[in-house]
Every structure is written in C-alpha cells, then in structure tokens.
Amino acid sequence: MVGKVHDIPRSFPQIGPFMMLSAPPSATAETFATTFDLGIQGMRCASCVRRVEQSLLAVEGVQGAVVNLAAQTARVTALADTGLQERIADALRREGFKPSFALQNERKAHIRGNDGVGISSLSTIWAEWGQVALALSFALPLMLPMWASWLGWHLVLPAKWQFLLATHVQGLLGAQFYLGAWRALRRGTANMDTLVALGTTAAWALSTWLWWAEGASAHLYFESSAMVITLVLLGKALEARARRQTTSAIRALQGLRPDIAHRVGQDGEADVPVEDVRPGDTLAVRPGERFAVDGVLVEGHTQVDEAMLTGEPMPVDRGPGDAVVAGTVNGAARVLVQVQAVGADTVLAAVVRRVEDAQASKAPVEQLVDRISAVFVPIVLLLGIGTFVVGWGMGLPFDTALLRAVAVLVVACPCALGLATPAAIVVGTGVAARYGILVRDVQALEQARRCDTVVFDKTGTLTMGQARLERIDCAPEYDESSCLRWAAALQSGSEHPLARAVLDAARQRKIDIPPVHGLHAVPGKGISGAVEEHPYTLGSLAWAQEQGGSVPALAVEAALQQGHTVSVLWRNAPQGTQTLAVLAFADAVRPSAAPAVLALRSMGMQVRMVSGDHPQAVHRVASQVGIDPNATQSGALPQDKIAAVETLRQHGHGVIMVGDGINDAPALAAADVGMAIAHGHLGADVAIHASAITLLRDDLALVPAAIDIARRTTTTIRQNLWWAFVYNVVTIPLAMFGYLSPVLAGGAMALSSVSVIANALRLRRWRPPGLVPPAHSSPFHHR
Numbered sequence: 001m002v003g004k005v006h007d008i009p010r011s012f013p014q015i016g017p018f019m020m021l022s023a024p025p026s027a028t029a030e031t032f033a034t035t036f037d038l039g040i041q042g043m044r045c046a047s048c049v050r051r052v053e054q055s056l057l058a059v060e061g062v063q064g065a066v067v068n069l070a071a072q073t074a075r076v077t078a079l080a081d082t083g084l085q086e087r088i089a090d091a092l093r094r095e096g097f098k099p100s101f102a103l104q105n106e107r108k109a110h111i112r113g114n115d116g117v118g119i120s121s122l123s124t125i126w127a128e129w130g131q132v133a134l135a136l137s138f139a140l141p142l143m144l145p146m147w148a149s150w151l152g153w154h155l156v157l158p159a160k161w162q163f164l165l166a167t168h169v170q171g172l173l174g175a176q177f178y179l180g181a182w183r184a185l186r187r188g189t190a191n192m193d194t195l196v197a198l199g200t201t202a203a204w205a206l207s208t209w210l211w212w213a214e215g216a217s218a219h220l221y222f223e224s225s226a227m228v229i230t231l232v233l234l235g236k237a238l239e240a241r242a243r244r245q246t247t248s249a250i251r252a253l254q255g256l257r258p259d260i261a262h263r264v265g266q267d268g269e270a271d272v273p274v275e276d277v278r279p280g281d282t283l284a285v286r287p288g289e290r291f292a293v294d295g296v297l298v299e300g301h302t303q304v305d306e307a308m309l310t311g312e313p314m315p316v317d318r319g320p321g322d323a324v325v326a327g328t329v330n331g332a333a334r335v336l337v338q339v340q341a342v343g344a345d346t347v348l349a350a351v352v353r354r355v356e357d358a359q360a361s362k363a364p365v366e367q368l369v370d371r372i373s374a375v376f377v378p379i380v381l382l383l384g385i386g387t388f389v390v391g392w393g394m395g396l397p398f399d400t401a402l403l404r405a406v407a408v409l410v411v412a413c414p415c416a417l418g419l420a421t422p423a424a425i426v427v428g429t430g431v432a433a434r435y436g437i438l439v440r441d442v443q444a445l446e447q448a449r450r451c452d453t454v455v456f457d458k459t460g461t462l463t464m465g466q467a468r469l470e471r472i473d474c475a476p477e478y479d480e481s482s483c484l485r486w487a488a489a490l491q492s493g494s495e496h497p498l499a500r501a502v503l504d505a506a507r508q509r510k511i512d513i514p515p516v517h518g519l520h521a522v523p524g525k526g527i528s529g530a531v532e533e534h535p536y537t538l539g540s541l542a543w544a545q546e547q548g549g550s551v552p553a554l555a556v557e558a559a560l561q562q563g564h565t566v567s568v569l570w571r572n573a574p575q576g577t578q579t580l581a582v583l584a585f586a587d588a589v590r591p592s593a594a595p596a597v598l599a600l601r602s603m604g605m606q607v608r609m610v611s612g613d614h615p616q617a618v619h620r621v622a623s624q625v626g627i628d629p630n631a632t633q634s635g636a637l638p639q640d641k642i643a644a645v646e647t648l649r650q651h652g653h654g655v656i657m658v659g660d661g662i663n664d665a666p667a668l669a670a671a672d673v674g675m676a677i678a679h680g681h682l683g684a685d686v687a688i689h690a691s692a693i694t695l696l697r698d699d700l701a702l703v704p705a706a707i708d709i710a711r712r713t714t715t716t717i718r719q720n721l722w723w724a725f726v727y728n729v730v731t732i733p734l735a736m737f738g739y740l741s742p743v744l745a746g747g748a749m750a751l752s753s754v755s756v757i758a759n760a761l762r763l764r765r766w767r768p769p770g771l772v773p774p775a776h777s778s779p780f781h782h783r
Contacts, residue, residue, distance in 0.1 A: 033063065034080040037073050037356065039100035040092065044180070044236070047191035047377055048097075049418055051184070055091045062088070069418045071426055096183040132237050135173045135230040138165045142223035143743075159211045159220060166222035170204050174229045190377040196232055198381070199409035200225040203742055206402050221403060221742070228410050228746035235750025256327035256348060261292040264336060274342070281339045285330045293339045294325045294346045300335035304328050354438040354694065355429060369417050369721070380412040380732070387736045403742060407735035411745035412728060416752045420720030423760035428713030431766050436696035437706045444692035447672045448710035451654035454600055454703065455645060457667070458611035458621055460660045461677060462700070463587040467501040470564055473555035474581040481511060483581035487569050489516045489531045490538045498567060501585055502538075526567070535572045538583075544568035547577045559584035563620030587617075593625040596700035599769070601626075603704060606653070610636050610644045610667075641667035658703055668692075675703060705768030716763060720756045727752045 040052055049067045056065035056076055061084055064077040078084055085101055092099045142165055145157055177200070180193030203225040210218040261277050262269045262284040269284050274292045277283065282298065285291055291304075303315035306328045315331055318324060324337060327348040343349065384405045391401035421442075429439045439445060456462050472480045488506035491499035492513055506513055519529040526539020537547075544551050551568055559566050564584035571578045597607050608631040611618050618634040621627075633644055641657075645667055648655050657664065657671035668674025668691050676691035677698060695702040731748055734740045740748065 033077060035075060035077045037075050038088070040067070040072055040074055041098040041100070042096060042180075043067070043069055043072060044192050047184070047189065047418075051095055051187065051189065051191070052092065052097060055095050055097075056088065059084075059087045059091050068422050068426070071422065095187070096180060129237055131173055132230070132233050135169055135226070135233050138169045138173075139223070139226040139230040141165060142226050159216050159218070162220055162222040163208065163211065166204055166207070166226045169226040169229050170200060173233065174200060177229070177232075190381060192377070194377060195380060195384075195409045195412055196228070198384070199406040199742065200228050202402055202409075203228070203406050206399055210399065219399075221399070224403065224406065224742040227743045228406075231743070231746040231750045232410075235754055238750070238754045256290060257346075258290050258292050262286070277339055277342050279339050279342065283337045283339060285335050285337055287330060287332045287334060289330050291324050291326055291328050291330060291337065293337070294323070294341035294348075295337040295339045297322050297324060298336050298338050300333050302333040302335050303331035305331070351433070351438060351696070354440065355433050357441060369421065372417065376412070376417070376728075380409065383732060383736065384408040400738070404736060404738050406742045407738075407740045407745040408732060410742055411731045411735045411740055411749050416720075416724035416727060416756045419753055419756050419760075420724045421717050423757045424713055424716040424720055424763065427760045427763040428709060428716065431763055432706065432709045435702065435705060435768060436699075437702055437709065438694040438696065439706075439710075440692045440694075444673055445710040445713050447654065448656060448693065448707055449714045451656045451672055451707070452604070453606040453608060453648055453653040454656045454658060455608045455610055455648070455667075455671070456627075457641070457657075457659040457664050458609055458613055458618060459587060461658055461664075462593045462609065462621055462625055463589050464698075465587065465660075467498050467565070467585045468588050469501045469505040470562075470584045470586045471559070472581050472583055473552065473559075475552075475579060478580055480581075481509065483569055484509065485511050485513065486531050486536050486580070487538050487583065488513045490519070490527050490529050490536055492516060493519065494521075494527065498565070498585055502583070528572075536569065536580075537572065538567055538569050541566045541568055544570060544577075544579065550577075551579055552582060555582040560616055562586070563614075563617035565617070586620075589621055589624045590698065590700055592698075592700040596703050597626045599701070599704040600707075603707060605704075605707070606631070608632065608648075610641050612636050638664075638666050642670045645670045656703075656707070658700075675706065701768065708768060709763075709766060712763060712766060716760055720759055723759070724752070724756060 043049060043052060049069050052067045052074060053065050056062050056067075056074060059078075061079040061081060062076060063079065065074055067074045076088070089099050089101070141157060142162055174197070177193045177197040180191065181197040184191045184194055203221050207220040207222045207225070211220055257274065259274060260271050261274050263272045263277065264282040264284050277293055283293065283295070287302075297318055297320050299320060301317070301319045304318045304324055305315045306325075318335075323340075325348060326342075326346040341347075387408050388401050388405035391404055392398060396404075425442050425445075428445070432439055459465055469484075472483055474480055474483050484502070484506055487502050488511065491502045493516075494500075503513075514532055516529040516531050519527060521527045522539070522543070525543040526537060528535065528537040528539075530536075537543075541551065541556060547570070556566055559582065562584070564586050567583045567585065568579060569581045569583065571580055600607050607627050609618065609622055609627050610633040611621075613634060615634040618632050619629045622629050622632050633640070636644065641664065645655050645657055649672065654673075655671045656673045656675055657667050658675045658677070659665075659668055660677055664676070668676055673693060674691040675693045675695065677695045677700075693706050695706065727748075731740065731745070735745050
C-alpha cells in the first residue's frame with residue numbers, strides 16, 4: 001500500500017463530543033445515534049454493574065449500555081440531544097454512583113490524559129488507604145485480647161472502650177455500606193453493601209445487647225464487626241489498586257500525545273495547544289519530542305521510535321516525504337512536519353479506539369454471570385436467615401447461631417464474579433497491544449481460541465509484496481550490466497512494481513541510467529523507447545513472442561519453474577527483433593514466514609495458502625515457508641478466496657484468515673476471525689477497520705502470538721470464573737456450619753476479589769516466543 005497519512009480512510013465522523021455510529025443523511029443532530037464512554041465511581045460488585053446498566057437503559061434516548069467493573073467505565077449508545085448528559089447523570093446519582101463525562105470532552109482527540117475517567121485521582125487513593133488506616137487504628141485494639149490469648153496472656157479491654165471503638169468503625173467507616181444498602185433497597189434489590197451492612201450490624205447489635213443485658217462480664221463480639229469492615233475496606237483498596245494496574249496499557253496509549261506543538265509560521269515558531277493545530281500546518285519537532293499529529297516530513301532526516309504503535313524495538317529512518325504518526329518519538333534531529341491528520345483522525349486515535357472497544361466488550365459468559373448476580377445476594381440473605389433460624393432451632397446458643405449467620409452474609413462475594421471476566425479482558429488486550437496486536441472484542445479472542453486452521457494470502461502477507469529482480473539471462477554477446485542499464489532507462493519514469501525492481505537493481509549495482517526518448521507504454525504488455533539512439537522494448541513474454549522474437553526457452557522455463565515472473569528485453573533492428581535478455585522477478589518471502597508457519601503447526605493448527613498468483617509462484621512460496629503444496633490454491637479471485645474460507649467452515653473447521661486488510665477484506669470478513677497485517681503505520685487505520693485482530697507490523701510471528709494470547713486470556717477468564725464459583729460454593733457452607741468466624745469470613749471475602757484480579761494480572765508477564773519486547777520508550781513501560 002502506497003500513500004500518505006491523509007490517504008487513510010477515516011471511519012468515524014464526529015458530532016460534538018460524541019463519535020457517530022450511524023445516521024441518515026438528512027438527520028439532524030438530535031437524531032444521531034452516538035456512542036461514548038463515561039466514568040462511574042462507586043461500583044463494587046456484579047450487582048452494582050447490573051444496577052448501573054438498568055439505570056442507564058431506563059434513561060430516555062439510551063439504546064444500549066455496557067458497564068466494565070474492572071475499568072469503572074460504561075459505554076453508552078444513545079440518541080444525542082442537549083439534555084442527554086444531565087439525564088444520565090441524574091439517573092446515576094440517584095443510585096449513589098458518581099458519573100464523570102470528562103472523557104467526552106477529550107473524545108474529539110480521542111486521547112485521554114493520565115488522569116482519565118475510571119482512574120482514581122491521588123485524592124481518591126489517599127481516601128481509600130486513609131479509611132483503611134483509620135479502621136485499623138480502631139480495630140486492632142479490639143483484636144489484641146484475642147491475639148494475646150494465643151500466647152497465654154490474659155488481656156481484657158473494658159466493654160465501654162470496645163463499644164466506642166467498634167461504634168466509630170460501624171458508624172463512620174461503615175456508613176458507606178449503609179448508604180449503598182439503602183439505595184439498593186429503594187430499588188427493591190440487594191447488593192454486597194446489603195450483606196456487609198446486615199452482617200456487621202448484627203454482630204455489633206448482638207454485642208451491644210449482651211453488654212447491656214449481662215454487664216461487663218459478657219462475652220462480646222465487637223471485634224468481629226470492626227474487623228469485617230476493616231478487612232472489606234482493605235480488600236476494596238487492594239482491588240482498586242489492582243484495577244489501576246489492569247488499565248495501565250490503555251492509559252499509556254492515552255498519554256502519548258503531547259499537549260503543545262511548535263507551529264511554524266511567517267513569524268517563526270510559536271507554541272500552541274495541539275487542539276489548535278489544523279491539517280496543512282507546519283510543525284517543528286525537536287529531538288526527543290513526540291510527534292503530536294500524523295503528517296509528512298518536509299525537512300530533515302531523523303530516526304523515529306515507533307515502538308508505541310508497532311512494538312518494533314528498533315528506531316526507523318525517516319526523511320522528506322516519509323509519513324510519521326502521532327505519539328511516536330523523534331530521534332536526534334530537528335524536523336519539520338506538514339500536518340495531515342489531527343485528533344480523532346490520527347492512527348494513534350484509531351489504535352486507542354480499538355483497545356477501548358475490546359476492553360468495553362462483554363463475553364457471552366458474562367450474560368450468565370449477570371443472571372446469577374441478579375439472584376446471588378437474595379439467595380445469600382435467605383441462607384443467612386436460614387442458618388440462624390435452623391441453628392437456634394436446633395439448640396445452638398442465640399449468639400452462636402447469629403454469628404454463623406453473620407459469617408454467611410460476610411463471606412459471600414459477588415465481587416469476584418463481577419471482576420472475573422473484565423479483569424482478564426482488560427489485561428489481555430492491553431498486553432497484546434503492547435506487542436502490536438489489536439483485538440476488536442472478546443468474541444474475537446473466543447473465536448481465535450477455537451480455530452484450528454490458518455489461511456494465509458500470499459502477496460504482501462507471506463511475501464514482502466515488493467518485486468525483486470532475481471536474475472538476468474542475457475544473449476551471449478551482451479553482459480548483464482548493459483542489459484540492466486537499458487532496461488532501467490526504459491523504466492525510469494514508471495511506478496510499476498516491476499519497474500521499481502529494475503531501478504532498485506540498477507542503483508544497487510551503481511549503474512548510470514542514460515536518458516530515454518520517445519517512450520511509449522502499451523498497457524498490459526510493456527514499454528518501448530529510444531536509448532542512446534537505439535530502439536528498445538521491455539515487455540511481457542507473450543508480447544515478445546507476438547513480435548516474433550526468438551526467446552531462449554531454457555531461461556524462460558527455468559524462471560517459470562521457480563515461480564518467477566518473466567519480462568523480455570529486445571531491440572527492434574532492421575533485420576528483425578533481437579532478444580537481448582530475459583529478466584526474472586520474484587516477490588521475496590518474509591523472513592518471519594517460515595518460523596511463523598512452524599510455530600502454528602506446533603500449536604496444532606493447520607496452515608493453508610490461497611492466492612491469485614500462478615501455480616508455480618504459489619508452490620515456490622509454499623515450499624519456502626513450509627506449507628504443503630496440496631494445501632494451496634492458486635489463481636484465486638476475491639470471490640474464490642471467500643469460497644475457500646466458507647468451504648473449510650462447512651467442513652467443521654474454525655478459520656483464521658490472514659491478509660493485508662485491503663485486497664483481502666471480503667475473505668477476512670468471511671472467516672471466523674479476520675487477521676489483517678497493517679503495512680507499516682500507513683495501513684494501520686485500514687487494517688483496524690477490516691479485521692477482528694489487527695497486526696500493527698509486518699512480522700508474521702504476531703500470528704501465532706495473537707492466537708496464544710487469545711488462548712491464555714480465555715483460559716484466565718475460565719480460571720477466574722471457576723475460582724469465583726468454587727469460592728462461594730465452598731465458603732458459604734463452611735460459614736453455615738460454624739467453621740468460619742465472621743473475622744475469617746471477612747478476610748476470605750476480601751481475598752477472593754483480590755485473587756481474581758491477581759490472576760488476571762499474570763497476563764502482564766506474557767512474552768510471545770520469538771518476539772522482542774518493545775524498546776524502553778514504549779509507553780507500556782512508562783506511565
């Protein structure tokens with residue numbers, strides 16, 4: 001693909017702060033369907049997710065809503081109008097959640113800052129850990145007598161002090177649970193706050209009653225209520241910290257674009273906000289600075305670190321006429337850039353959109369989780385009440401039966417269920433993006449895990465997509481340099497791929513190219529002209545045969561057998577056509593192709609190839625990369641590629657189609673998973689919108705890597721769900737039968753949600769075999 005950044009199609013027109021999804025041509029702004037993200041603070045568990053989604057869907061004009069507990073965000077699709085934000089904010093605040101629309105105001109640029117929505121600010125972090133520290137200062141003195149008894153010491157804290165310490169925890173730090181429970185009760189639902197509030201209140205009230213009824217000698221349980229609240233707060237603080245780690249990849253991307261640009265005008269350089277830069281402006285970029293826009297270099301030579309976009313560890317050379325993209329890092333030279341795209345139209349914005357879309361998506365299994373979470377808390381409440389009634393009825397002391405019920409209420413954890421899937425998706429898609437693998441949604445991960453066949457296109461996918469002059473077979477009386485010199489002269493004004501191959505070969509051999517006169521091109525056949533006063537023609541084999549030239553059969557046959565494309569150079573002499581040379585061209589195989597095919601086979605995948613090229617060329621490439629010639633198809637038109645994919649699917653195969661995202665778009669769409677290779681950053685935007693998985697650099701090692709991270713992410717989702725279900729299935733009966741005290745139950749509940757996120761965070765250590773991690777300047781290493 002050849003072109004500038006402005007040639008890349010832009011698929012998302014903007015409407016105010018929103019990104020338009022669809023609208024009839026005659027629609028007004030009030031009828032546009034829009035999608036946008038907003039931050040939501042205060043979500044604690046799967047029940048909260050359900051409440052938020054129900055609240056959003058109840059707002060007039062809202063057509064769809066997907067809530068992400070791990071990222072603390074919601075993606076809303078709605079009919080845009082001037083009062084939409086206010087209605088959404090009011091609906092969420094009535095439910096006790098704090099919405100933030102700050103992200104919308106940045107949507108035009110589609111790049112969030114490091115303090116973006118869904119990421120706790122410094123004050124929020126201090127509030128989380130400040131509450132934990134305060135709760136510990138009240139609760140630890142209550143635990144000292146119990147710990148001392150383990151050492152044989154007898155310590156007794158006066159009941160009055162126990163009451164005061166526990167009441168401070170219950171009334172001040174536990175107020176948030178009462179508030180959340182009340183808001184859920186108003187809607188006729190129950191959530192995690194309900195369980196904590198009821199359980200700790202029961203323990204606190206029991207202790208207060210025993211103190212009042214039996215005096216200072218009574219056995220009190222104030223430490224249970226205080227420590228449960230403390231442990232829940234500690235678990236939530238750890239969980240919030242872990243959630244921030246899961247979103248580090250997207251935050252890194254969002255923070256890449258600089259805020260200030262150096263615009264060059266008639267009066268010299270002037271620093272301006274990036275939002276004020278327009279296409280056509282000229283910007284100066286100093287050594288070590290990030291490019292703020294997509295553009296084309298107009299002055300200066302430099303090296304550009306593109307690790308943030310492609311995962312490529314080494315900087316690449318860029319000079320006048322070369323394209324650069326926003327977020328990449330300039331090397332050691334000052335350069336001038338003509339702006340081609342800004343804000344939401346940049347390749348960086350398209351990459352961010354893709355990662356955000358993947359992290360906002362929901363796996364099919366989450367629908368089951370949503371249904372379970374809707375009845376989970378009510379069932380736990382019934383189990384808690386049943387535990388108390390049955391235990392007391394069977395002769396257990398009142399306080400023992402009540403404490404068992406408290407443990408049941410406290411140990412149940414809907415949080416782990418709610419975090420199991422989104423935490424894995426956020427981490428998995430983030431680490432994949434670090435290596436240049438962009439995933440459209442969780443369905444793409446699930447489908448890639450199930451696929452057993454990979455179908456490659458040839459040209460531009462397994463091969464470089466650039467013709468190369470392999471050999472020149474000259475007539476006995478002529479040498480290669482002379483023939484190449486005449487051929488290069490004929491091709492000096494052409495942009496045809498074969499012409500570029502001839503000119504590149506001449507330059508590599510440092511051959512002076514003479515001028516040409518009277519050029520005449522015959523479409524589909526070749527070109528003729530006068531070089532040094534002699535008429536020469538360079539054309540196809542068929543055209544040479546039409547002209548009656550004697551073409552050396554052995555040279556032609558050898559070239560065709562090797563899968564080469566053949567051109568013939570001849571001179572039109574008075575005595576007839578004189579053949580001078582046969583030129584054989586080939587499209588070089590990518591160095592990463594054979595290792596990638598081998599890696600796919602080791603993963604148990606079948607590998608096939610389909611191409612529009614002639615059989616000899618297809619078989620040559622197949623033999624070089626390790627694909628069985630019987631698993632290839634040549635001469636395939638676009639509709640033939642679609643048919644090949646559909647035939648495999650009809651025979652029960654899950655198919656991944658790998659192509660360039662442009663010519664292969666129909667076949668990519670027909671496959672279970674379309675995997676498009678972006679040919680450098682020029683083709684990134686095209687490939688992103690043409691595929692379920694986009695590979696941002698021309699390294700076929702990314703194909704098995706993408707399948708591997710898909711498998712690992714979906715495996716992590718299943719592990720998390722298994723742990724969340726097993727945890728509740730095991731611990732609730734233990735609490736019912738008295739094997740878990742309220743304090744241990746509180747600790748187990750806090751540990752469950754943290755363990756789910758910790759398991760998801762293991763994906764951050766994923767390293768695809770055969771790939772070098774991005775350089776140190778990659779945003780995934782610096783936040």
